Amino acid sequence: MIKTDFNIQMVDLKGQYNKIKEEVDRAILNVIESASFIRGPEVKSFQQELEDYLEVKHVIPCANGTDALQIALMALGLKPGDEVITSDFTFAATVEVIGLLQLKPILVDVDPDTFCIDVKKMEAAITPNTKAVVPVHLFGQCANMEAIMEVAKKHNLFVIEDNAQAIGSDYTFSSGETQKAGTIGNIGTTSFFPSKNLGCYGDGGALYTNDDELAKICNSIVNHGMGERYHYERLGVNSRLDTVQAAVLRIKLRELDNYSAARNRAAAYYDNAFATVDQIQTPVRNEKSTHVFHQYTLVSKGINQFELQQFLKERGIPCMIYYPKPLHTQNAYKTSEMKDEDFEVTNALCNSVFSLPMHTELTNDELAFITSSVNEFINK
Numbered sequence: 001m002i003k004t005d006f007n008i009q010m011v012d013l014k015g016q017y018n019k020i021k022e023e024v025d026r027a028i029l030n031v032i033e034s035a036s037f038i039r040g041p042e043v044k045s046f047q048q049e050l051e052d053y054l055e056v057k058h059v060i061p062c063a064n065g066t067d068a069l070q071i072a073l074m075a076l077g078l079k080p081g082d083e084v085i086t087s088d089f090t091f092a093a094t095v096e097v098i099g100l101l102q103l104k105p106i107l108v109d110v111d112p113d114t115f116c117i118d119v120k121k122m123e124a125a126i127t128p129n130t131k132a133v134v135p136v137h138l139f140g141q142c143a144n145m146e147a148i149m150e151v152a153k154k155h156n157l158f159v160i161e162d163n164a165q166a167i168g169s170d171y172t173f174s175s176g177e178t179q180k181a182g183t184i185g186n187i188g189t190t191s192f193f194p195s196k197n198l199g200c201y202g203d204g205g206a207l208y209t210n211d212d213e214l215a216k217i218c219n220s221i222v223n224h225g226m227g228e229r230y231h232y233e234r235l236g237v238n239s240r241l242d243t244v245q246a247a248v249l250r251i252k253l254r255e256l257d258n259y260s261a262a263r264n265r266a267a268a269y270y271d272n273a274f275a276t277v278d279q280i281q282t283p284v285r286n287e288k289s290t291h292v293f294h295q296y297t298l299v300s301k302g303i304n305q306f307e308l309q310q311f312l313k314e315r316g317i318p319c320m321i322y323y324p325k326p327l328h329t330q331n332a333y334k335t336s337e338m339k340d341e342d343f344e345v346t347n348a349l350c351n352s353v354f355s356l357p358m359h360t361e362l363t364n365d366e367l368a369f370i371t372s373s374v375n376e377f378i379n380k
């Protein structure tokens with residue numbers, strides 16, 4: 001291990017906390033003093049502030065991003081066996097909830113540049129049983145929502161945006177109209193897991209929608225399917241954002257655009273340092289979407305990403321492989337119908353991507369050390 005003065009992390013939650021410590025400590029103490037741990041006033045305030053930020057009619061807070069996806073699918077009233085299309089290259093939660101509800105997950109390959117669902121392949125996967133698509137805004141930028149919405153409209157499909165990684169990013173349609181990630185489809189879902197771009201200090205999540213009826217159903221599902229008090233209209237779950245988390249999120253929501261800007265500054269530093277390095281491809285921007293860099297993910301061209309990871313580890317630099325194994329090859333999700341050759345891009349990405357430290361607290365000295373170390377490995 002090479003000794004340096006740096007303490008570089010994939011995500012520096014402690015450093016970020018230190019900058020808002022007084023405000024956060026006071027807010028958490030206030031919740032404890034009030035003893036309103038569940039459904040406290042902070043939850044309602046955060047809900048309204050997030051609605052304003054996203055310019056969306058309804059935010060429904062819930063317990064985590066996986067619940068948000070599950071509740072969104074439950075709200076659509078699908079039947080067992082209905083097909084739901086999503087991406088092969090995403091976090092498992094997206095696919096897991098489809099299967100849990102006895103729906104049939106149909107995995108589709110991704111675009112080699114943006115890593116988001118390949119819309120042509122998505123359309124080709126539609127059958128008479130397809131009822132919904134779940135595009136994932138991977139690593140911080142939007143999937144091609146304009147094309148996805150056109151296909152969904154043509155085939156009468158619901159669209160649920162998995163926005164766990166891209167909160168705050170903006171998508172611009174060819175009309176010039178701009179909307180926040182997650183507010184374009186029927187329902188958007190997000191996670192406030194601590195390491196997400198808007199993370200709380202535990203678990204948390206939310207759904208958002210402009211559809212009054214879907215909002216009503218989601219609000220009922222999160223609360224055991226209740227309509228009027230103690231009148232149960234449908235099967236529901238227990239999924240709540242607790243008051244302490246809402247209090248933290250109110251403070252961090254006010255910082256979210258600054259956080260996105262800090263991530264973009266780090267990304268620009270990386271982009272610049274690797275611009276002329278043939279062995280790695282820097283993130284390709286979808287010109288319709290801003291990027292909030294949940295991850296800064298490179299594609300290696302002829303270097304072994306695991307050897308690089310080991311080399312960096314010896315210098316105290318974390319490097320993660322998101323994601324190392326396509327979902328269509330996982331024991332939990334594989335079926336005889338899915339053919340490996342249909343997932344050319346995901347297969348290649350799983351063998352070549354690596355993500356460098358990306359957070360709001362990276363200093364130029366740290367970035368210089370990380371980028372020079374990567375370049376040293378490449379030129380070795």
Ligand SMILES: *Cc1c(COP(=O)(O)O)cnc(C)c1O
Pocket residue numbers: 064065066067090091093094136162164165190191192193203204205
């Ligand atoms: C984190 C994440 C989730 C799940 O969120 P949790 O709050 O951990 O349940 C779902 N989808 C994607 C793409 C994620 O990154």
